[in-house]
Amino acid sequence: MQWRATKPMTSNETNTPLPTAAYFSMEIALDPAMPTYSGGLGVLAGDTLRAAADMSVRMIAVTLLHRQGYLSQTIDAEGWQHEQPVDWNIEEHCRELPQRAEVEIEGRTVHVRAWQYDVVGCEGYRLPVLLLDTDLDENADTDRALTQQLYGGDSRHRLSQEVVLGIGGVRILRSLRIDSLVQFHMNEGHAALLVLELLDERAKSLGREMFNSEDVQAVRKQCVFTTHTPVPAGHDRFGFDLVEQVLGRSDLFDMHEVFCCAGELNMTYLALNLSHYVNGVAKKHGEVSRHMLVPKDTNHHYAIDHITNGVHVATWASPSFSELFDRFLPGWREDNASLRGALAMPPNEVWQAHRAAKLRLIDEINATQDDLFDPLTFTIGFARRATAYKRANLLISDPERLHRIVEKHGPIQIVFAGKAHPHDVEGKHLIQQIVRAKNQLHPAVKLVYLENYDWELARLIVSGVDVWLNTPQPPLEASGTSGMKAAINGVPSLSILDGWWIEGCVEGTTGWAFGNAASTNPANVDRFKEDADALYDKLEQVIVPLYYTKPDQWLRIMSHAIALNGSYFNTQRMVQQYVVKAYYET
Incomplete structure (x- = not known):
């Protein structure tokens, strides 16, 4: 029997296997009427899920809702681009789930809900996508805006979005009683904070307040990372001062197995350090990434394979x-x-x-x-x-x-x-x-x-x-x-x-x-x-x-x-x- 997300997800239904992989992506192109993507990364993510649904691969996907999309473009007579937000009717495409999760951002409790969209394969298999949303009355205005627009705002806003995606995404899965995932797949580094949630989960389950090297090794076996860009601007980096303000913790920065780079949180290196399998998206890109992704002041080289992209x-x-x-x-x-x-x-x-x-x-x-x-x-x-x-x-x-x-x-x-x-x-x-x-x-x-x-x-x-x-x-x-x-x-x-x-x-x-x-x-x-x-x-x-x-x-x-x-x-x-x-x- 295939696992289908046609109702709130539970793990105690007879003969109903749970998903074995969770696919995290900041943007996913799910439907032409849903502006939840900006371009190639999101379209690739959507094509990936459509192919997985066609082949009945047991996956679940996690992304942000993006109530105002990316941008609608007009070009004036002088050739200059102008942008407008893209509003869309969420209820026409998704259904709200009753479960909630919470994350801490700058000391505030931010409530997160999920909307579900089902990708339907060519033979009827349904692959669920969870779109995370913070536009709730109980949240402050600043936090309600975190899931308004794709790639909007400053570094503080972006890091806060990535807290919702990575940490909030894992917590939403747990609230849905999905506890037995084999792999967490990070499609680019935006979701890399999920590894911190997995580390904290494991430490707490073993009665410890802080994770250690043993936890790092265990979490690494659960994570997969796909890097998509050799352009430096495509790799999110945040200063430790900002990270401490947003996450409310400074106990992480001496963990060099997790944070490799002095003075900043580089989301790409965070994902690299906590993944057992890493790939570029073409043969040449794998080679370029192996040479490019070498932390400063180290001789460490990551094992980066390649899986060339495709389209649906x-x-x-x-x-x-x-x-x-x-x-x-x-x-x-x-x-x-x-x-x-x-x-x-x-x-x-x-x-x-x-x-x-x-x-x-x-x-x-x-x-x-x-x-x-x-x-x-x-x-x-x-x-x-x-x-x-x-x-x-x-x-x-x-x-x-x-x-x-x-x-x-x-x-x-x-x-x-x-x-x-x-x-x-x-x-x-x-x-x-x-x-x-x-x-x-x-x-x-x-x-x-x-x-x-x-x-x-x-x-x-x-x-x-x-x-x-x-x-x-x-x-x-x-x-x-x-x-x-x-x-x-x-x-x-x-x-x-x-x-x-x-x-x-x-x-x-x-x-x-x-x-x-x-x-x-x-x-x-x-x-x-x-x-x-x-x-x-x-x-x-x-x-x-x-x-x-x-x-x-x-x-x-x-x-x-x-x-x-x-x-x-x-x-x-x-x-x-x-x-x-x-x-x-x-």
């Missing part, structure tokens, strides 16, 4: 490709590896499915734009968070070069989308630069920057463009998943060799790489022009002429993108690796 195939396959797979690859939802059979699908059927997806995207664009897009024109897609290292402006950095490519081979359309963090002024300037480039490129190249990039818009873009472009500064792309979503829909990638593309690129077969793979120094000031020239060369010499003059070869590449990349870079394979390597490792 049924979520990201467009309606036209879902129908195509249903006809030619029955059972693809239950067995994503069956997409390798895409090579046997009739090429004209693949093209018709792509054309239908492209028309859906172009209809969306043309409904709001004066400069109408043409379904017969070669279309490039670029959509991701607007931040400097992703270099969204690489493609438009030399308008004259783009003009020459068009004159030589045929017209080009470019679809951009992506939000900048409200405090990322450089990211906002990047959006503005792209929007202003529209006039420089017109009429030879049509360009649109679509507002408010979200789950629904992503599904249109990744399936509706002809090539998916990725231009990060190596080695700062941990994995990337948007190109995987494109591949499911027969859209090949054109990307720098970084993140997952090092593993996924079969040149001229699943897509194309550009740039010097050996040149991976982020401080290399000449890299931008070098990569831009390489990008233009690949477009001019290979990709655009191939699209316009050799449709049979283009269709072969589309089919190989599905068969080779879609069949492997999916969360079904990824979750299987977590189960084998992390959850049930002895």
Whole structure:
């Protein structure tokens, strides 16, 4: 009998096994109408849970509610981003559980409740997600606001949120009488304070007020940590003074087995020190993390494996490709590896499915734009968070070069989308630069920057463009998943060799790489022009002429993108690796 979260959770029901893993993530994309995510990390978390539900993996997930979401984006006539909160109707999607938990923040008791959302797998299995909420009358206004907005507020606010997620999350599980979890999986370091709660629990159960090295070893066997970023700003750090104020305790700082770094709490190192299995999210990212995550003034090196990310195939396959797979690859939802059979699908059927997806995207664009897009024109897609290292402006950095490519081979359309963090002024300037480039490129190249990039818009873009472009500064792309979503829909990638593309690129077969793979120094000031020239060369010499003059070869590449990349870079394979390597490792 499967464990189902259809009522308050208890452990004494006959023949009802409890979940064996708890998955903690600050953000999770659960439903397009629920703005409980900001981008790749949250979408990856949601895809992970959808795959786990498809395979009936006994898991439970914990996150925060985010009553006002992340942000709704508008772009004015000058190309400047403006943000608004995103309110949503919680009761339409979740049900409140009666159990409560309490945490201490700055000496105040903060009451925490949970709302439950069920992720339903393709065969009906229900995987529960607990969304923690502090917006309760008994809490102070400051504490009620802790679960209002994703990634809002200052360091004190962020640390307080992480107390609710990590410590409050474990206590909510205990209030639901879930006491026998085998593994606690921290998806990034935001949830790392859960290890302190586990340490305190164990010490108290053995009659001690303070945990010791034996407790550290025991808790380490219970924890798994996935790190997602080689960008320093992606690792939360808090000064000990702030930690002492928020947690109300200073008894931890001399425990070097737990805290490695003098003067600050680094959530990444806290998770590293208390996890028996740690992984990066691509082969290259595992290697980068092993070199990067070495505490100052030590020679300690962590054992960091890798499990390359994937995407949930049924979520990201467009309606036209879902129908195509249903006809030619029955059972693809239950067995994503069956997409390798895409090579046997009739090429004209693949093209018709792509054309239908492209028309859906172009209809969306043309409904709001004066400069109408043409379904017969070669279309490039670029959509991701607007931040400097992703270099969204690489493609438009030399308008004259783009003009020459068009004159030589045929017209080009470019679809951009992506939000900048409200405090990322450089990211906002990047959006503005792209929007202003529209006039420089017109009429030879049509360009649109679509507002408010979200789950629904992503599904249109990744399936509706002809090539998916990725231009990060190596080695700062941990994995990337948007190109995987494109591949499911027969859209090949054109990307720098970084993140997952090092593993996924079969040149001229699943897509194309550009740039010097050996040149991976982020401080290399000449890299931008070098990569831009390489990008233009690949477009001019290979990709655009191939699209316009050799449709049979283009269709072969589309089919190989599905068969080779879609069949492997999916969360079904990824979750299987977590189960084998992390959850049930002895």
